[in-house]
Amino acid sequence: MGRDMLYTIEDKPPLGTSLLLGFQHYLTMFGSTVAIPFILKDALGADAIQLAALISTMFFVSGICTLLQTTFGNRLPIVQGGTFSFLGPAIAICGMASLKNQGFEVKMQEVQGAIIIGAFFEMAIGFSGLMGKMLRYITPVTIAPTIALIGMALFKFGAPEAGHHWGIGGLTILLLIVFSQILSRHGKLFRLFPILLGLVGAWVVAIIGTQTGLFPEGHASHVSFAAVQDAPWVRIPYPFQWGMPTFSLAAAVGMFAGYIASMIESTGDYYAAARMSEAPHPTSATVNRGIGFEGIGCLIAGIFGTGNGTTSYSENIGAIGLTRVGSRRVIQAAAVLMIGLAVFGKFGAIFASIPQPVVGGMYCVMFAMVGGVGLSNLQFVDLNSSRNLFIIGFAIFMGISLPEYVGPNAAAITALFPASLEWLASIVTTIGSSGMAVGAFLALLLDNAIPGSDEERGITAFANQNEKAF
16 A cells, blocks of 8 residues: 555564554543543443443453454454444433433443343344345445545544644644654654654643643643542452343344444444555455454443443554554554553553543544545545546535434434334434444445446456455
8 A cells, every 4th residue: 555564464563562552552542432431421320439440341341352353353453442332322221211210230230231132133243144245235435435434424523622722732633743744754663653652742741731830720731630549559340240231122222223333333444444454355254253243342341331332443543554553463462451451440540631632633633544544445446437426425425414413303303203113213313423324324325226337336446456364
């Protein structure tokens, strides 16, 4: 691809380098992983101690699932972590009439039950080969907008977060660009660790601003280490720590919508990860194993009680593009660090002090990189074809636009369905709220419905690429 990869998928950097690069991936997924428990805490009714335990459990399970996926699943250098696709269904479950006045444990047990049932659904889709059979209908015309929207549809987590204070948010963006795109050409240190250097650089400036009084308490860039004092030194998550799960059909059906969106997104992530790391194109068997093991990961998440499932992390795929390191060993090192560091509550609390403008600035660069990788698949298709231009443009536009409508109008959309079809309404609103799911569905539908030759659709050029199995 002309990106001069430092380490490709099968390369094994030295142990020290692998751990440091793995730590960079840990930092990359930290913001998204921590965000999920914080978003769920009010719906679940969690107090500060339960929230801290939930955060540790999220990282612990993410490490286990990443090891399983990279070792036995699709074997791509791809981090597994919590998914925003499950947030809507989980919050809806907590708001059911029978649970509204219940405490944290009771609500969590109901969410766990729904996640566990859904995990068997995802495993069946993957291990049965159904997901792989769908790949014959997925061409570069579908893949390009699907992967591009992984990054583009997350625009709310970029500039709006960095914009809480553009001084620090803009500094983060500037440092990442300088380290990854300019200085990386002149030194291996900057090529290997642009994200770590950029994040820590902006964070240190925020700490200095806090200590000098420039960023007082309440300021967006204020850095507080108060949470470090309250965090326990050691806590090891264990199965069924909140009690035994409870199972209900209504909760499970509602959660299926989150699973459907997650599977669609993960399939796009597999192509992005393979392309970033210069790995062979994912085959149907690769995709099937990946989805099957994500189901296993969700089962583990349900057993341990994260209040969420597991999916592939697009921000870490962006990190591969910026660092030019696509080694599987590095991701496995990151997984070991996730598990090890998850039991040290104070360590995680330190990094929870990173101000939001720094995290937002980091997302601006990473999600942009993922979007660019998606568009790079257009090299295989005929861009002089009005058919292709319409499908790609329409899928991307609607993938950004439709969730802006569905989100605020979810209740009104649900009201259009009879009570007996409430489960269908949940699926429609959940998928409609996911920009990448919308784009994938529209591109897939139109690309297979509107006539076009194999050359025009990019099938011929795509097939000529290296498609050997892992």
